[in-house]
Amino acid sequence: MFATIFFVLLAVLVIGGLFLGRRKAIAAAGGDVKQLHSLVSYHGWNVALAAGLAGVGVLAVGGFATRFIGLPINVIYTAALLAALAGFVYAYQRIDRDFRARNTVETMVMGLLIAASSIAILTTVGIVFSMVFETGRFFSQYSWTHFFFGTTWSPNFRGNSDLGMLPLLWGTLYISFIALAVAVPIGLFAAIFLSEYASPRVRGVAKPLIEILAGIPTIVYGLFALITVGPLLRDYFAEPLGLGESASSVMTAGLVMGVMLIPFVSSLSDDIINAVPQSMRDGSLGLGATPSETIRNVIMPAALPGIVGAILLAASRAIGETMIVVLGAGAAARLSLNPFEAMTTVTVKIVSQLTGDTDFASPETLVAFALGITLFVLTLGLNVLALYIVRKYREQYE
């Protein structure tokens, strides 16, 4: 209710400012707008922006402060409205013939632009902030050595849980390994074929087709794992070979995730292979090397750092992937080598500990934040390393 009134009044002030500022500017110039320093529309904008920014700014600060000092909501809205009014009056009375309205408006717009850019930083701070505190609370209730080095994961909502991360980490790494074992050779060879061998027509058809794979949401891959790949692997591999009866398994999730990563690896490798200068190819071909010898002996060694970077990025994706493993890998935490057994990952457990009825005081819920920060640090490390390698590689040929 307060909100509606506030926003209506704020809109009145802003729109009113546009017109009144304009009118006063024209009046100040005695009807001859050429006398003014700035165009009349800037005078209008100046008043409107001053009122709007003051109002919204006070509202945001007040809204944030009330979390800590508990101000009643109507006080905040009233204060914000008063601030908007003050901004309006201040900007309005400044209007005269020599007032530099354009510069003032541009300063305010610049402030807005900077504020928008800083959201990127705020997001990162928010991510870290949201996890660090809860992780701290978790470690005050549960020993960190047990968390990082424990080999059993059996949460129990009545207390006395074993919350060892190793089985989850093992599942994550095992699945990521299979995914990369599928995606890296296929993606790399596909990129080589498309950039070095395929005729323009084949490239024109095959490249977009492979890129479609990249645009498919992960939930679709998850469902694919659940209804097609899982049962297929169980019926034709796991059961005949006596390796297990579960449709959800490391292999299911790994294979499907591998398919998901193919376009990722191939488009990154494609960029990197194309960055190797043509003169290098000519040099090798001119000596009588076949195209494949050129690729293996000249292009690959030259592109290797970039490709390693691409693989690291793919690995970071695989580790952070959620929906495919939620639907394809299973929920049982175990340390096993059999790829046809169901295992679970860090991301699956974050989802399962934070959905449903959660009690933010118990270690069983808080552990999700510790898992989250582990995941964040792991993927961040891989990303930073990969981006660094790729950037160094690019500089080499620029």
Next chain:
Amino acid sequence: MTDAAMPPAAAAGPSRKPKKSLHVLDDNTRRRNGAERRFRILGGCAVGTGVLALVVLLISILSAGLPSFQQTFLKAEIYLDPAVLDPSGERDPEAISKILTFSYSPMIKGSLTALAEELEAQGAENLTPKMLADMVSGAANAKLRDYVIANPDEIGKTVEFEFLTNARIDQYLKGKVTRESAALDSRVDVAQLNAADELVASGAMEKRFNWDFITAPDASENRPEAAGLGVALLGSLYMMLIVLCLALPIGVAASIYLEEFARKNFLTDVIEVNISNLAAVPSIVFGILGLAIFINMMHLPNSAPIVGGLVLTLMTLPTIIIATRASLKAVPPSIRDAALGVGASKMQAVFHHVLPLAAPGILTGTILGLAQALGETAPLLLIGMVAFVRDYPDAPPGGLFEPATGLPVQVYNFTQRADPAFVERASGAIIVLLVFLVIMNLVAIILRRRFERRW
């Protein structure tokens, strides 16, 4: 000019081996050509595998999901008894909607009994009224009630109504339930299947396109036949609106600052590194952010599109910023110089000239960012959008704070239910999602083709 082709003689030493014709392949070349061929085939196989994976994926989703757009109905005449439905006789919609679904049961029972008798007279052997009642979905009452509320004038008349059948009968008509599986299933028996055959033969039972799948809200665990995507679609729409309204202006503003105004200093370096890292942070981490900041700290409601929209906005921002900066960069500096040269301020040059020229690229990037956000699932799980929601949220802005689900989360929701009929629903929901994604991508491609400008 230093290019030089060297006739071999230039390098030839004193020893002259017998000349070999170029027209004859020597063994070494033959061996190397074999390796070349194998390498090439390997490359072709890799591309083939990728394309094959795409085809298998699409076929498996389509074949599992397309039947969900059809549903089995049982047609029967029903007398809408005014004594029950509208005791006051004023056809007042409010009074009619006060009648509980429970009150419709005797009417439906009567209608089905009449149908059974009629068919028996025509020579059907396996039908009993009870059997027909068992075949009709538990959701049929509510559907009939909705129909009556929408058409109060029909009260007192005998109308032909299509009763939704239960999921087992529906799956039998779609070939997923067999007599063998029915024998093991407590919710259907072989006699019902025989009866269904007779009903189909008599024309009383048939499959038809089912709009309700797209518009109806979710249904309970035991009624997969009634479950629809209405609430999920609305929730996704709300979230996309929020993403569009927030991510586009913020993303464009941030890009303008970073690309046009920012001086190279520590702060802008930090921002740059931040943006490229945010683009690669696992989506589930954004879910944790949403849960901790928006729900636990700011006390926004659980399961609400506003929270989902905010989280997806933060996820989409890097995509939009990267695309916008690329298209700003593509505008040649001569345009800026020209504007500055006639006395425009830097800000005017950017807003009057550079931004309009970069607009198509920005729009394309935004659409692709939205498409990515539309399919995102994991973060929404953590902010409670998996909840079972039956009521449509109101129109914005109020509706943004009411519980809803999203299309991809609804898919996840369907997969978590025990009844196998939900697999079909999940795949059907995926098809709807993919249709939206295809449309969005096509629009982006068309925009790019139409407005692509080469300087």
Next chain:
Amino acid sequence: MNLETSEMYDHNQAKAVVEHDVKFQCEGVDVYYGESHAIKDVSVDLLDKTVTAFIGPSGCGKSTFLRCLNRMNDTIDICRVTGSLKLDSEDIYDRKVDPVQLRARVGMVFQKPNPFPKSIFDNVAYGPRIHGLTSKKSELEEIVEKSLRKAAIWNEVKDRLHAPGTGLSGGQQQRLCIARAIGPPPRCC
């Protein structure tokens, strides 16, 4: 601007006085890049054991013509070559000719130095290795040294054969590329 047939011919006649075998015999060579006609009807004989220089303003097709001699133009999709080019009276554009085998015999050094991102040694050893000319390491070392000596760069690099080839100066890099091109030793002719 195109390579003028008449110029080429005059130059050739002057040489023809000396007794040498004809190595390359080119007749009526036309090269097209897509629609554009880059070389028009060039006929020239290149002699064995002689140095032949092509001179002309930039963009007149010198490099394009050279690239025809070892079929480097095959690597450009839109390039089309017609006419007859014979090496030791064998048509090098014959269907039976494998360009790989041809290039092993007709080396090429490019305008811009393009050493591989490998060591100096590996750069020169690349040719002999891919053509399977040696199996012994000592033999390979011998070839490398010989080639580097012939390209007049041995003294400058003999102490750092395993340093990357890209670290050399521009002129050294080009000489390295020359050594690389003459790397495959006594080629059968």
